[in-house]
Amino acid sequence: MSLQPLIDHFESYIPLNESEKQLLDDRVTHRQMKRRQAILQEGFPCRHYSFVVEGCFRMYKIDSKGTEHNLQFAAENEWIADIGSFHSGRPSQLFIEAIEPSIILQIDKEDLYFLYTNIPKLDRIFKVIIENKYVELQNRVLQTISSTAQERYLTFLEQYRNLALRLPNTQIASYLGITPEFLSKIRKDIAS
Amino acid sequence: MSLQPLIDHFESYIPLNESEKQLLDDRVTHRQMKRRQAILQEGFPCRHYSFVVEGCFRMYKIDSKGTEHNLQFAAENEWIADIGSFHSGRPSQLFIEAIEPSIILQIDKEDLYFLYTNIPKLDRIFKVIIENKYVELQNRVLQTISSTAQERYLTFLEQYRNLALRLPNTQIASYLGITPEFLSKIRKDIAS
DNA sequence: AAATAGGCTTAAACTAGTTTAAGGTCGGAC
DNA sequence: GTCCGACCTTAAACTAGTTTAAGCCTATTT
Numbered sequence: 225m226s227l228q229p230l231i232d233h234f235e236s237y238i239p240l241n242e243s244e245k246q247l248l249d250d251r252v253t254h255r256q257m258k259r260r261q262a263i264l265q266e267g268f269p270c271r272h273y274s275f276v277v278e279g280c281f282r283m284y285k286i287d288s289k290g291t292e293h294n295l296q297f298a299a300e301n302e303w304i305a306d307i308g309s310f311h312s313g314r315p316s317q318l319f320i321e322a323i324e325p326s327i328i329l330q331i332d333k334e335d336l337y338f339l340y341t342n343i344p345k346l347d348r349i350f351k352v353i354i355e356n357k358y359v360e361l362q363n364r365v366l367q368t369i370s371s372t373a374q375e376r377y378l379t380f381l382e383q384y385r386n387l388a389l390r391l392p393n394t395q396i397a398s399y400l401g402i403t404p405e406f407l408s409k410i411r412k413d414i415a416s
Numbered sequence: 417m418s419l420q421p422l423i424d425h426f427e428s429y430i431p432l433n434e435s436e437k438q439l440l441d442d443r444v445t446h447r448q449m450k451r452r453q454a455i456l457q458e459g460f461p462c463r464h465y466s467f468v469v470e471g472c473f474r475m476y477k478i479d480s481k482g483t484e485h486n487l488q489f490a491a492e493n494e495w496i497a498d499i500g501s502f503h504s505g506r507p508s509q510l511f512i513e514a515i516e517p518s519i520i521l522q523i524d525k526e527d528l529y530f531l532y533t534n535i536p537k538l539d540r541i542f543k544v545i546i547e548n549k550y551v552e553l554q555n556r557v558l559q560t561i562s563s564t565a566q567e568r569y570l571t572f573l574e575q576y577r578n579l580a581l582r583l584p585n586t587q588i589a590s591y592l593g594i595t596p597e598f599l600s601k602i603r604k605d606i607a608s
Numbered sequence: 609a610a611a612t613a614g615g616c617t618t619a620a621a622c623t624a625g626t627t628t629a630a631g632g633t634c635g636g637a638c
Numbered sequence: 639g640t641c642c643g644a645c646c647t648t649a650a651a652c653t654a655g656t657t658t659a660a661g662c663c664t665a666t667t668t
Binding site: 392393394404405407408409411412 | 644645646647648649
């Protein structure tokens with residue numbers, strides 16, 4: 225039931241006092257997930273912010289042809305949620321599921337809003353968290369519109385080395401926006 | 417010298433009291449920009465958050481071959497900044513410049529941090545602003561990795577209709593990650 | 609009035625990335 | 639033990655998008 229990884233995460237931004245930690249303890253849910261188990265499915269609103277304590281998740285969309293496209297991975301000490309759907313309450317177009325057996329801490333919308341009100345520094349902490357995620361995403365857009373698939377793959381390996389070792393190549397290809405076959409060719413070209 | 421558009425913008429999230437408005441008034445700078453005039457140039461840290469009162473801007477990168485890639489446009493009532501560089505103080509890789517003669521309101525880093533501290537609700541307001549920007553960017557990534565150039569162009573027209581009418585097609589092509597020549601072909605195909 | 613520059617289009621030759629199909633390997637389920 | 643599904647690779651045929659080059663139009667500068 226340990227909340228400690230989440231507290232450490234928050235305190236890497238701003239220290240919390242005991243009563244704030246207690247409030248968190250009351251509102252955060254601990255959950256074990258199996259490989260392939262889903263946190264979110266298309267057609268349902270995203271009801272939780274999920275913090276990964278152990279394991280790894282992916283968020284993806286299935287397009288009209290049935291092809292999956294990975295939008296984001298989240299490993300230890302990262303958040304994953306469909307933020308748009310979470311706040312609007314509208315059905316999500318996305319899936320979130322465990323790639324490995326995982327442990328997460330979840331906060332639902334009502335609780336998060338309660339926490340924002342009662343721990344004002346959480347507004348600042350999440351503002352910074354999401355600013356960082358925004359910058360990361362912006363770099364990805366930049367790469368996507370300005371680089372070849374091979375360059376994108378090499379950057380991915382460099383930037384998410386640990387993750388890359390844990391993921392099957394099909395998942396990486398889907399994240400890069402290319403087919404697994406073409407990724408295979410890129411890998412061959414790089415090796416030679 | 418009117419601050420009103422910015423106040424209206426903030427108050428669309430949370431109302432401000434008079435002393436808060438006064439604090440803003442002391443810390444916000446009004447600026448007129450000519451067409452093509454730059455707010456930010458590669459190699460310099462991004463020193464301001466800029467709020468567009470009137471006109472239109474683009475943020476872009478110049479790659480190793482000298483090609484420009486548009487990352488973002490910002491028209492009336494939108495913010496534009498290289499957030500990563502702003503907070504880290506590191507040199508930006510990006511340019512921001514006016515596409516039309518424009519009026520902006522700017523806040524520099526010291527002032528913004530002062531305002532965050534003295535108007536705590538600004539933490540929440542900017543958290544929400546950036547959450548919205550994040551969702552928008554995420555949708556763009558999704559489109560980019562899962563759709564053809566033609567689909568992306570049609571979505572752009574639908575989503576940013578006003579903007580599309582104000583921008584030259586070369587700028588739109590650069591935003592979509594394609595050449596102007598290919599955009600021209602897409603437009604021809606659509607028309608027929 | 610002429611010259612220039614930015615923007616839009618067309619078309620032919622090219623290249624990056626997809627599709628389809630097949631075959632191989634490995635680990636888990638029955 | 640074998641069967642099945644997930645994953646990786648190769649290769650040939652194809653398609654989406656780029657490159658190069660040329661020509662046209664309009665607005666601005668000289």
